[in-house]
Amino acid sequence: MNDASSDSDGPIIVFDAMCVLCSANAAFVLRHDRAGRFRLASMQGDIGAALYRQFGIDPANPESLIVVEDGRALRDSDAVLAIWAGLDRPWDGLAAFRIVPRWLRDPVYRWIARHxxxxxxxxxxxxIPTTEQARRIL
Incomplete structure (x- = not known):
């Protein structure tokens, strides 16, 4: 994998760029992460597909978006909560949903992901990101 995919520059969100919800979420993250903490990679690209494979996910049939940081991947609702926690105020407050047990959060996430x-x-x-957004896309 090339140097652009290393986590030294912050967490990487790997998402489905063909999905309307997923790509809208990517644009939302870019708009509400003014500090530029997150980078994004689509599962359709080389880096995103390689990261999915690295963590045992088939990029042709993903079950979750992932957030890769410090050599590990967060999946399902944990990934969404990590994204929310890294956004600007007031959006970071949504991370309070961590109080909901994972055994309740993950089935809801997986149902939405499947459908x-x-x-x-x-x-x-x-x-396709805007020119300004493109610098954060791997």
Whole structure:
């Protein structure tokens, strides 16, 4: 894997750029992470696919977005909560949902993830960031 995928520059969110919900979330993160903490990689790209494979996820049939930091991957609702915790105020307050036990959070996350195309739609082409956003995309 190339140097751009190292975690030394902060956490990497690997997401499905064909999913309308996922790409809207990516744009939301870029807009509300003014400190530039997160970088993003789509599962359709080389770096994102390699990170999925590294953590035992098939990039052709992912079950979760992941947040890669310090050599480990957070999945499912833990990944979403880590993203929320890293955003600017007031969005970081959503991380308070950590009080909900994982055994309740994860099934809801997995149901939405499994049905994401049916519920929110699928793009005919991958989401393309703006020129300003592109520097944070791997």
């Amino acid at each position: 994401r195309y049916r519920l929110f739609g699928k793009r005919s082409t991958c989401w």
